[in-house]
Amino acid sequence: MHWLYINPLLLQVFRSVVWVYSVVTFLPWYFISGAGVNQARAKRVKARSISGLPAGPYRSVNCIDRLVLTLHQGVDTLDKVFEYAASHFPNRDCLGTRELLSEEDEVQPNGKVFKKVILGQYKWLTYEEAFNESRFFGSGLAALGQEPKCNIAIFCETRAEWIVTAQACFMYNFPLVTLYSTLGGPAIAHGLNETEVTHIITSKDLLQSRLKAILLDVPRLRHIIIVDSKPTNWPDMPRGIMVNSMAAVQEIGAKPEHIRSLPLPTDIAVIMYTSGSTGIPKGVMISHSNLIAGITGMAERIPNLEYNDTYIGYLPLAHVLELSAELVCISHGCRIGYSSPQTLADQSTKIKKGSKGDTSMLKPTLMAAVPEIMDRIYKNVMTKVDEMSRLQRSLFILAYNYKMEQISKGYGTPLCDRLVFHKVRSLLGGNTRILLSGGAPLSPATQRFMNICFCCPVGQGYGLTETCGAGTISDMWDYSTGRVGAPLVCSDITLKDWEEGGYHSTDKPNPRGEILIGGPNVTMGYYKNHTKNQDDFFVDEKGQRWFCTGDIGEFHPDGCLKIIDRKKDLVKLQAGEYVSLGKVEAVLKNCPLIDNICAYANSDQSYVIGFVVPNQKQLTTLAVQRGVPGSLEELCNSTDMEFEVLRVITEAAIADKLERFEIPKKIRLSAEPWTPETGLVTDAFKLKRKELKTHYQDDIERMYGGK
Incomplete structure (x- = not known):
């Protein structure tokens, strides 16, 4: 990080003030903040090799005897997770959507036209209302001929209706095929034809912009359900395809209700098509028990998770990180308010100048992000710091460095947070207590910046679609950077020697090798892809299922994992x-x-x-x-x-x-x-x-x- 010259006299004055402040407040703050406890938590051993060998398997010390399979006793399928939440938190807010007040076209200086929106308050469905909407929708789909254990597709943006659809499918045992809303026509047609779906749930925009062009390439398709509230006529559909609104299907399902076919833990819940960084997308078969184990592992790493938390959902729900995060929130009765990358903050591209972005309205306490978004925030804030006056910039840098030193010792900095970082923190609403990063490696500089300026821990996670997103998440008290934490309580992780790359479990100072993840969160394999399943998945002599990730990692003495390479990224x-x-x-x-x-x-x-x-x-x-x-x-x-x-x-x-x-x-x-x-x-x-x-x-x- 490049900082301009700082006046030595100013630096000395600031350090003197900080020293006096630290001495006066040290003892009371040390005991009130629990700094000693936080330091001990950060430094403790978090996982160890259960075999005693440097290659592992490594397991969390919180489940050293056996891996954890479920969050709540007897709640072993995803429909039971929602039933549990609806019975325990019936009148609490569940799914929130902002009201669209107006939209207009704004011409940019370069002649391009951007659509800008003004959004109102969040409108909420309670847990009981969301549960009933899902129940009626599942019943309505059954009335339209959708059969249990027969695949059904969702091709839709992240919104409340996505989760209502997913819960309906979990309840009625319809395996849900998820497709990214940004996939191209051939990839969409491939997913729909491979899974032989007859029913698809989508939005008005995606039907017009993407789906309509490939309908003739998907001959089995019979029913299209539009999630948008306004009824729409589609006179130019190919013969044999019926279009209904979600509300109409729910109305059909409410009278009379169809009898549910309850899923088993081993039944497929989701066939998740990866976005495909190489080749055509692959469908990953995820069972109910796989997802339950994955969200159990994630939830254990979020301290004090409870119904008073608010989560902002804006990443693609067709991605395992977002789906898992939202299921974790539902299992604990949290509120989920929906957003998009274009409306997230006051400065987002679709928000009309002077009106509020979604984080300002929702004030979330929990948020997941991919490194790309965090990198963008980091660079934007640092650009603004460079534009400050010399005095302001010097004070910001001094506060930044002071806080970096303090949090490494386990101390908080309430004065700096209030006086210096509150404006940066307000970019995400001002109440964020935990940020979860996943999907790609997060740079140490960006992670440190988020820790300091947003005044909350960043839990960097590692996992794949093939492991339900679960693998590791860093401890919220651990402010070290560049590591992804210890194995979750649902996962074992072992390192396999890779001769060609020169990585071995006997390497010093730390064992290194290809990361293999094992446990109940490891999925059932790729849909209709026997060869790839044989290459990437295996079952050991104890009956535990494993996935070979292709990533190279090293284990540190405290049981935390660091990703250091990827087999496919290595070129000779x-x-x-x-x-x-x-x-x-x-x-x-x-x-x-x-x-x-x-x-x-x-x-x-x-x-x-x-x-x-x-x-x-x-x-x-x-x-x-x-x-x-x-x-x-x-x-x-x-x-x-x-x-x-x-x-x-x-x-x-x-x-x-x-x-x-x-x-x-x-x-x-x-x-x-x-x-x-x-x-x-x-x-x-x-x-x-x-x-x-x-x-x-x-x-x-x-x-x-x-x-």
């Missing part, structure tokens, strides 16, 4: 050096000039190259300093700017101690950000390397001297 250069592309990207994404980067290497070449989405503001500033004129697109196509950005990247890489052969020698700047809509990243913003390679093929040939 011409001279024999191995380069971890993921490692290069993780280091360089900390550079303020870079919004996103994809490192690339051909094994018949001697150097790494990169595709870079620059930060527009930083790039423009650099161009002004170097006297290079032009629009963003012209700057990105400028060889002079490529050279300047490469110089900055090289300096950042050297400062972060990348090896010479790991530093990109040539780059291509991209004016267009990579979003799931472009097809270059997944919905969790993971890079799609195959698609990026195709997209930049001409540039690859140019940078490697082919053109």
Whole structure:
């Protein structure tokens, strides 16, 4: 992190004030805040090898004798989770949606038109109301011919109706096929045809923009249910397809109700199509017991989780992280208010200037985020810090460094939080007590920033769709960075030697190897993909199911895991050096000039190259300093700017101690950000390397001297 010069006298005055304040308040604050207890919690051993071998399996010390399968006794299927919540919290708020007051088109200086919205208060369904809506919807689907144990699809944005649909399917034992709302036509058709669905639940917008174009490619489809409240006529549907609104189906289901076919723990609850960072999406079969175990493990890592918590849901519900997080909240009677990345904060792209974003209205206490979103917040705030006066900037830096020192000792900093960080904290509503990060590695700089400026712990998690998102989550008292925590109480983790990459469980100082996750959260495998199942899943001699992740990790002495590489990201250069592309990207994404980067290497070449989405503001500033004129697109196509950005990247890489052969020698700047809509990243913003390679093929040939 680059900070400007700080006046030594100001620094000394601040340190003196802080020293006096710390001495006066130390004893009372030490006992009131429980700093000693927090330090002990942070330093304690959190998992250990149950075999005594350095490879593991490693297991949480909270379940050393056996893994934990369920949250509540006898609640072993997902329909029972909702029944439990509805009976214990019937009149509490469950699912909340903001009222749309108005929307208008706003013309930007560059001529583009953005749609802006003004949103009202949150309108809530209670747990009892949400339960009844789900029950009637499931009954209505049965009336429309949906059979138990026959697949049904949902292709919809994250919203209350998504969860109502999911709960209806859990109750009536309809395996739910989930598809990302950003998938392209061929991928949607592949998922629907492979799972042979006859009924699909979608929204009006997605039916018009995506689904309609491929209906003729899905011959089995008979029923489309639209979740939007306003009834809509669709006269130009292909013959044989009926369209109903969700409300109409619920009305059918309410009189008379169809008899439920209750699921067993071993029945499929969800067939979740991954967003597919490589190739076509794969459908992961997840049983009721798999998801129950996964949410049990997640819930154990969230201290004091209870019905007074409020969660903001905006990540794709077709992603295992968001679905698991919302099921954890439902199992504890929390409120879930819905949002989207475009309306999340007051400054979000669809929020009309002067009106409130969703976090300001909802004031959530719990939130999940992918690193891409946290990186964006971090860079935006740091850009604003750079624009402050010298005095303001110096005070912010001093407070930042002081708090970093204090939290590492287990102490809080209420004075700094109130005087310095309250404005940053208010970006997420001001009440956030826990942030959960998942989906991709979170950089240490961003994690530290979120800890300090948002005044709450960041639990970095690690897991996959194939393990119900569950694997590890860092302890909320552990403020170390770059680690993903100890195994959850539902998981065992072992390390498998990888000879080619040079990773072994006998490595010093820490055992290293491919991460294998075992336990009741490990899913049933890929739908209709026997070969891939044999490659990635196995059952050991004790009957425990395992998944081979392809990620490389190391275990620290306290039982916490660190992700250090990925098998698929490792490329051998011409001279024999191995380069971890993921490692290069993780280091360089900390550079303020870079919004996103994809490192690339051909094994018949001697150097790494990169595709870079620059930060527009930083790039423009650099161009002004170097006297290079032009629009963003012209700057990105400028060889002079490529050279300047490469110089900055090289300096950042050297400062972060990348090896010479790991530093990109040539780059291509991209004016267009990579979003799931472009097809270059997944919905969790993971890079799609195959698609990026195709997209930049001409540039690859140019940078490697082919053109």
